Amino acid sequence: EVQLVASGGGLVQPGGSLRLSCAASGFTLSNYWMHWVRQAPGKGLVWVSRMNSDGSSRTYADSVKGRFTISRDNAKNTLYLQMNSLRAEDTAVYHCAREAPGTGDWYFDLWGRGTLVTVSS
Amino acid sequence: SYELTQPPSVSVSPGQTARITCSGDVLSKQHAYWYQQKPGQAPVLVIYKDSERPSGIPERFSGSSSGTIVTLTISGAQAEDEADYYCQSADSSGTWVFGGGTKLTVL
Numbered sequence: 001e002v003q004l005v006a007s008g009g010g011l012v013q014p015g016g017s018l019r020l021s022c023a024a025s026g027f028t029l030s031n032y033w034m035h036w037v038r039q040a041p042g043k044g045l046v047w048v049s050r051m052n053s054d055g056s057s058r059t060y061a062d063s064v065k066g067r068f069t070i071s072r073d074n075a076k077n078t079l080y081l082q083m084n085s086l087r088a089e090d091t092a093v094y095h096c097a098r099e100a101p102g103t104g105d106w107y108f109d110l111w112g113r114g115t116l117v118t119v120s121s
Numbered sequence: 122s123y124e125l126t127q128p129p130s131v132s133v134s135p136g137q138t139a140r141i142t143c144s145g146d147v148l149s150k151q152h153a154y155w156y157q158q159k160p161g162q163a164p165v166l167v168i169y170k171d172s173e174r175p176s177g178i179p180e181r182f183s184g185s186s187s188g189t190i191v192t193l194t195i196s197g198a199q200a201e202d203e204a205d206y207y208c209q210s211a212d213s214s215g216t217w218v219f220g221g222g223t224k225l226t227v228l
Contacts, residue, residue: 037219044205044207044222045219047217059215106211107154107169108166111163
């Protein structure tokens with residue numbers, strides 16, 4: 001079955017760190033650009049970060065730039081998000097998502113269910 | 122960056138047509154995409170490139186575009202279509218944006 005499964009969320013204190021993982025199955029991760037998208041409780045979807053297929057290019061939302069790092073291990077078919085200097089406003093469900101292949105069209109054709117990160121003292 | 126604007130909520134009776142709009146200047150240059158999200162679940166793509174429907178999505182889902190406004194139409198809405206719907210667009214600079222989401226109520 002083609003799927004993405006995010007894990008690694010939990011409760012962390014403000015200023016703390018957490019690393020999320022996203023395991024891909026049923027397809028080869030190295031063929032795709034991958035993203036993280038978050039959703040605060042009761043709120044909408046917000047794009048967080050994107051990495052190209054070989055890991056040589058990364059982009060971030062302004063709200064996480066300098067604090068979050070996206071990475072991938074294609075050999076393990078896994079995407080990561082290292083989150084440092086966490087703030088209360090980072091509390092959200094974090095989804096990993098696969099970017100549809102092709103040029104000129106930018107959208108997600110597969111999503112993982114997400115993992116909840118709670119930043120609180 | 123840019124913004125996409127959606128109505129917070131839309132309500133229809135079963136069998137009626139539901140229309141959800143998404144507006145933004147970027148939509149005159151880039152395509153829009155629509156996702157359906159039910160509580161506790163991951164989003165699912167229901168329309169891509171303004172009006173294309175992925176395989177497995179019912180024919181009652183359609184999309185259209187006019188200038189800076191795109192519209193998701195659900196013809197003959199069913200109880201199972203009750204969900205949050207998000208529009209999304211992006212550009213070659215790597216900017217990805219979602220609309221604020223629209224809660225569709227079918228009752």
